Amino acid sequence: MKLQHLLSTFFIAAVLSVTLLSGPCTASFVSSNKITLENGGMSWDYEECITDREAIFFRELIDRETGNNDSFVNAWEIRNMELELRGRLEKSIEKKPDVKLEGSSETVKVRDVEFWLSDEALGTVSKSSPLTNTASVTYNFEEEGVEEEEEGEASTEIGNEIGNEIGTEAGNETGNETSTQTRIWFLGTPDSEVTIFLPPGYDVNGTEGLEDKNEEFEDSRVILKGSFGPEGEITLWFSENKSYETAALSEVLTGDEVMENETISIEEPEPEETLAAAGFFENFLGRLCLSPKV
DSSP states (O other): OOHHHHHHHHHHHHHHHOOOSSSOOOOEEEEEEEEEEOSSEEEEEEEEEEEHHHHHHHHHHHHHHSSOOSSEEOHHHHHHHHHHHHHHHHHHHHHSOSEEETTBOTTEEEEEEEEEOOGGGOEETTOOOOEEEEEEEEEEEOOTTGGGSOTTOOOHHHHHHHHHHHEEEEEEEETTEEEEEEEEEEEOOTTOEEEEEOOTTEEEEEEESEEEEEEEEETTEEEEEEEEOTTOEEEEEEEEOHHHHHHHHHHHHTSHHHHTTOOOOOOOOOHHHHHHHSOHHHHHHHHHOSSOOO
């Protein structure tokens, strides 16, 4: 999510129309990203702090572009600017996608875009206090061709076709079991900080473009911390942790009902039910595993 580029472009356009500050506009941006991957989609939360003279200029921009140009920023003007920037951000992502799975954005659909300006923007435009603006984009991961299948045919053929496209061998095999991995790519602001949360039960196999990488583990999630490199691109490879899957199943089978020695009838779900209950990554990786799910 290149919010800095979006705001910078907006700044430059305003400078070309009316010179409000002496000298060129080189906005002081300090940005950070929080990317949370789930089985069915992801969210990308973006925070950016504007400081010094550029904070004054941004207040003047709000007042002039979406207000009445009276040197005072009110809540109505802030709301108008939020809607303006939300629309620009949505169009920017549509024109140049910032998330891709296996090199394609076709299965990544933007579900919602939000944009919030700092309350610090309220008041006289001459205030120089920092402004922290935030944006959030949520995405759905969809399987191409699945909607066209008749109910009950979550098709092995379609699964294999998609699997061949976005699933690859991780390169380590144990017996007849082959691990698979998914590749996801992000386009962000160069040199900005980023925190990436993997889906629960997934391991990172490799990264590219993530500088100063630090890996942590919390609540069954691998958490990657670092920053986007000068190119503003990060590629991440990850795969399901089979030991986590087995442990989760074991926990279900040793619940209270089992401990009380009650007889439990477990009906094996139909294939389509299994696919509906599973998440996006689990579906893909499950289809690619040679050994059946337990």
